[in-house]
Amino acid sequence: MIKFIQTADIHLGLEPDKGSPWSEKRKKDIFRSFVNVVEQVKKEQADLLLIPGDLFHRQPLKRELKEVSSLFAEVAPAHVVLIAGNHDYLHPRSYYRNFPWPENVHMLMDEQLGKIRLPDLDTTVWGCSFWKPEDGRRIYRRERIREPGLHILLGHGGDEKHHPFSTEEIREAGYDYAAFGHIHRPGQLVPDRIVMSGALEPTDCNDFGPHGYWSGTLSKGGCRVQFHSVKNCEYKKREIPVTPKMGSYQILEQTKEALADREPWEISHVIFTGRRDSEVELPIEEAGQLQRVVKLLDKTQPDYQYDKLKEEHKGTLLELFIREMESREDSRLNEEALYYGVHAILEAMER
Amino acid sequence: MIIKEADIKKFGGLENRKIQFSPGINVIYGENEKGKTTLQQFLKAMLFGMEKKRGKMSASNPYMKYEPWDTPSYFVGSLLFETGGKEFYLERNFYHKENSARLVNTKDLEELSVEQGDLQMLLGGVSAAAYENTFCVFQEQKGPGKDLYEMIRDEKSNFSATGDGSFQLSRALALLGEEQKKTEKKQKELEQEREKKRKELAVKEEMLGEEIRQQQGKLCEKKAEMELWRKNILEKKVVLPERRQSEDTEQESGMLHEKRQWNPLIVAGIVCFLLNHLLRDMLKLPTGVWFLFQCVFALMAVWGIVMTARRKHGEQAERIRKEQARQEENRRKAQAEAGADDARANLQSLKGAAAAIEETLQEKEIQRENIQQQKGEYDQPGTEEKELMQKTEAARLACGILGNLAGGLRDEKDDLLNEQMSSILSCITGGKYDHVLLDEKKGVQNVVRMSSRNPECYSEATMQQIYFAFRMAAGRMLIREEPLPFLLDEAFSGYDEKRLTNVLKWLGGEENQILIFTCRHLEGEILRKEGIAFSEIRL
Numbered sequence: 004m005i006k007f008i009q010t011a012d013i014h015l016g017l018e019p020d021k022g023s024p025w026s027e028k029r030k031k032d033i034f035r036s037f038v039n040v041v042e043q044v045k046k047e048q049a050d051l052l053l054i055p056g057d058l059f060h061r062q063p064l065k066r067e068l069k070e071v072s073s074l075f076a077e078v079a080p081a082h083v084v085l086i087a088g089n090h091d092y093l094h095p096r097s098y099y100r101n102f103p104w105p106e107n108v109h110m111l112m113d114e115q116l117g118k119i120r121l122p123d124l125d126t127t128v129w130g131c132s133f134w135k136p137e138d139g140r141r142i143y144r145r146e147r148i149r150e151p152g153l154h155i156l157l158g159h160g161g162d163e164k165h166h167p168f169s170t171e172e173i174r175e176a177g178y179d180y181a182a183f184g185h186i187h188r189p190g191q192l193v194p195d196r197i198v199m200s201g202a203l204e205p206t207d208c209n210d211f212g213p214h215g216y217w218s219g220t221l222s223k224g225g226c227r228v229q230f231h232s233v234k235n236c237e238y239k240k241r242e243i244p245v246t247p248k249m250g251s252y253q254i255l256e257q258t259k260e261a262l263a264d265r266e267p268w269e270i271s272h273v274i275f276t277g278r279r280d281s282e283v284e285l286p287i288e289e290a291g292q293l294q295r296v297v298k299l300l301d302k303t304q305p306d307y308q309y310d311k312l313k314e315e316h317k318g319t320l321l322e323l324f325i326r327e328m329e330s331r332e333d334s335r336l337n338e339e340a341l342y343y344g345v346h347a348i349l350e351a352m353e354r
Numbered sequence: 355m356i357i358k359e360a361d362i363k364k365f366g367g368l369e370n371r372k373i374q375f376s377p378g379i380n381v382i383y384g385e386n387e388k389g390k391t392t393l394q395q396f397l398k399a400m401l402f403g404m405e406k407k408r409g410k411m412s413a414s415n416p417y418m419k420y421e422p423w424d425t426p427s428y429f430v431g432s433l434l435f436e437t438g439g440k441e442f443y444l445e446r447n448f449y450h451k452e453n454s455a456r457l458v459n460t461k462d463l464e465e466l467s468v469e470q471g472d473l474q475m476l477l478g479g480v481s482a483a484a485y486e487n488t489f490c491v492f493q494e495q496k497g498p499g500k501d502l503y504e505m506i507r508d509e510k511s512n513f514s515a516t517g518d519g520s521f522q523l524s525r526a527l528a529l530l531g532e533e534q535k536k537t538e539k540k541q542k543e544l545e546q547e548r549e550k551k552r553k554e555l556a557v558k559e560e561m562l563g564e565e566i567r568q569q570q571g572k573l574c575e576k577k578a579e580m581e582l583w584r585k586n587i588l589e590k591k592v593v594l595p596e597r598r599q600s601e602d603t604e605q606e607s608g609m610l611h612e613k614r615q616w617n618p619l620i621v622a623g624i625v626c627f628l629l630n631h632l633l634r635d636m637l638k639l640p641t642g643v644w645f646l647f648q649c650v651f652a653l654m655a656v657w658g659i660v661m662t663a664r665r666k667h668g669e670q671a672e673r674i675r676k677e678q679a680r681q682e683e684n685r686r687k688a689q690a691e692a693g694a695d696d697a698r699a700n701l702q703s704l705k706g707a708a709a710a711i712e713e714t715l716q717e718k719e720i721q722r723e724n725i726q727q728q729k730g731e732y733d734q735p736g737t738e739e740k741e742l743m744q745k746t747e748a749a750r751l752a753c754g755i756l757g758n759l760a761g762g763l764r765d766e767k768d769d770l771l772n773e774q775m776s777s778i779l780s781c782i783t784g785g786k787y788d789h790v791l792l793d794e795k796k797g798v799q800n801v802v803r804m805s806s807r808n809p810e811c812y813s814e815a816t817m818q819q820i821y822f823a824f825r826m827a828a829g830r831m832l833i834r835e836e837p838l839p840f841l842l843d844e845a846f847s848g849y850d851e852k853r854l855t856n857v858l859k860w861l862g863g864e865e866n867q868i869l870i871f872t873c874r875h876l877e878g879e880i881l882r883k884e885g886i887a888f889s890e891i892r893l
Contacts, residue, residue: 061723061724061727061728062720062723062724063720064717064720064721065713065716065717094720094723096716096719096720096723097720098716098720319521320521320523320756320759320760320763321521323759323763324755324756324759327755327759328752328755335744336744336747336748336751337748337751339744339745339748340748340749340751340752340755341752342748343530343533343748343749343752344526344530344752344753344755344756346529347525347526347527347529347530347533347752347756348521348526348756350525350526350529351521351522351523351525351526351529352521
């Protein structure tokens with residue numbers, strides 16, 4: 004039985020939410036979290052650290068590689084197996100290409116599916132690296148493995164432009180376990196069998212939900228995996244229900260209240276929903292200045308009841324305009340145009 | 355609206371008269387000076403008020419015309435009318451110093467306020483001018499006033515929305531334009547910010563590019579230098595072994611030379627000198643000959659010795675020279691070897707330097723590529739910017755659609771007005787004229803066989819008929835909320851019987867209350883003949 008730890012899409016070197024006050028901290032947090040995961044290998048006496056791609060956000064610099072290399076050296080005799088993802092792909096001048104890794108580190112650099120045999124673990128790790136940022140080949144489809152020992156696949160991708168695959172393909176190939184990277188939301192595609200690592204930390208403000216790394220045990224008898232969440236940062240959506248009775252000040256107060264009980268690691272998207280008085284301007288700017296708010300979204304509908312307006316203003320330009328806009332396809336653009344038009348018409352009526 | 359009863363206390367020649375009206379057609383018959391026009395003016399004044407005007411115009415002012423001569427302050431009347439299923443009592447004092455009006459709901463006796471616009475509201479917001487130019491036809495008037503054209507133009511470009519106010523298209527469009535500008539400005543700001551970041555990165559990229567170029571230059575230099583040293587070493591390596599070989603052969607030849615140093619002359623001379631003794635003894639040569647031979651042989655030996663000595667001396671010099679040359683060569687060789695070592699060392703250090711440069715170069719190139727990638731991320735607008743762009747687009751779209759719809763509506767109104775005028779005129783003239791249109795510049799035009807003419811081109815009666823059609827159609831357009839009564843004072847005086855019949859028939863089909871003021875019995879007779887219900891009022 005072997006013990007492994009799996010983490011992908013660490014995106015070292017990335018500064019998330021560039022321009023925000025927490026950007027620098029997040030960059031450091033990402034590195035810190037990665038160090039923690041590597042240290043975890045030693046603590047748990049794991050045999051294997053699997054990194055299925057995108058360890059770096061861009062082409063790694065030499066000193067960056069030296070940094071992680073020395074980290075990896077620390078966990079010997081545990082093996083570290085990694086591949087290059089679409090972000091840190093093997094550029095012709097990439098330092099990956101001839102970096103002298105320590106003995107316990109194995110990078111599967113082939114563009115075709117290759118393997119590395121780890122005799123001490125009686126395990127073969129399969130995988131390949133990206134040589135360009137996009138690669139739509141179905142690279143993981145293959146005939147069934149018949150060789151003895153444990154077989155692990157390190158894969159990166161899952162969408163059309165990045166090594167697409169289906170769980171059936173992976174299953175049929177006969178891997179004992181497949182560790183994937185690329186999609187940032189962690190999840191077990193096939194329980195205890197095919198696991199999308201998910202980003203170690205959210206890298207983009209749209210990476211909602213928990214993030215972290217996986218640990219597991221693998222033997223011919225099967226595999227068991229477990230998710231460990233890392234709580235340095237979590238993006239969450241906060242809906243602020245607005246009613247036509249609320250003024251700008253009240254809406255802001257409501258927002259503050261909703262954000263008061265947040266976990267310290269939360270960074271919020273504030274989404275205004277419901278109906279607002281058409282005269283009231285949402286406190287977008289003020290709410291944007293609240294702490295740890297990364298995005299503001301106005302999903303409120305101005306409190307126009309179009310059906311009622313049509314009835315009240317029968318035979319007028321207003322009715323005509325509403326009808327015209329409603330006959331158009333349902334799109335955000337038309338919806339907004341309807342609102343602007345109605346607002347302007349009503350404004351232009353002398354009362 | 356239906357006027358039920360007029361109670362005239364004092365208004366022009368009319369005094370203490372109560373007149374009841376019916377819904378539908380009322381023919382008010384009266385001989386000249388019976389007060390038909392006065393009654394019409396009274397009704398209009400009751401509905402819309404009447405003010406004493408000052409100045410030049412005051413002479414033609416109805417106030418002056420109908421002001422009671424004897425009791426100017428008793429200038430009073432009242433009206434009973436029904437609208438929206440409710441009956442109202444309206445009382446006015448026209449006397450300019452006590453101008454007052456009272457409006458009461460007769461059922462619950464609720465007092466309404468004329469000042470506050472309650473009456474105006476009951477009249478559907480219609481202005482006196484609009485009424486006078488349409489449904490209220492005065493005897494002396496030919497065509498409607500210029501006001502009507504303006505009112506129609508306004509009406510066409512304004513889109514009365516609720517009846518409780520007028521809507522100005524231009525204002526709505528301006529508001530949308532402002533909105534567009536506002537969002538566009540915000541978006542431009544974001545774009546500029548993005549552009550700034552992009553430029554910052556471009557500068558970094560440029561700097562890295564420059565550094566890369568410098569490093570490449572340095573690398574080239576180092577490589578050229580290396581090439582030079584390499585050549586140098588190569589040259590020395592080729593030259594040294596050759597020298598050594600030629601030296602070896604020289605040494606060998608020197609050895610051979612050493613062996614052959616005995617001159618044969620000396621040997622021959624000495625041998626012959628000794629042999630000569632033997633020959634003298636054996637051959638018993640004469641002493642003279644022997645001596646001669648002996649001398650020759652001695653000379654040969656001496657010559658040989660001299661020659662040998664001379665050569666030996668030369669050889670010695672040569673040997674010294676060669677030795678010197680060899681030493682020189684050795685020195686040079688040692689020097690060259692030392693030089694080659696230096697060159698090798700130099701080459702080595704150059705190689706190291708070049709490798710270091712290459713490494714920095716690679717590092718910088720990777721950095722540059724990362725920056726290029728990062729820069730590329732700023733090429734496309736962010737979500738916030740896109741949202742603003744959409745907002746701008748939405749405002750623009752709304753503006754366009756609103757403009758188009760309004761244009762369409764305007765055309766529709768034009769069409770409707772022309773259609774109605776045409777149909778009324780066609781009705782009156784028995785289909786002779788069936789195409790009237792309102793031209794923006796020329797005013798009302800009667801179209802016959804594709805050419806349009808002014809109403810003035812026709813007979814007095816036809817002209818009146820064209821204008822009548824225009825007034826009624828315009829009235830329908832301007833007076834929509836509340837069907838106000840038609841007040842027609844001798845409006846058909848020029849009509850022949852046929853056309854009078856036609857117009858009365860047309861009036862019979864209208865929902866409004868109709869008051870026809872006339873001095874003839876003809877109208878009544880025709881109505882009776884045509885079986886159209888009407889009430890007759892005699893003044």
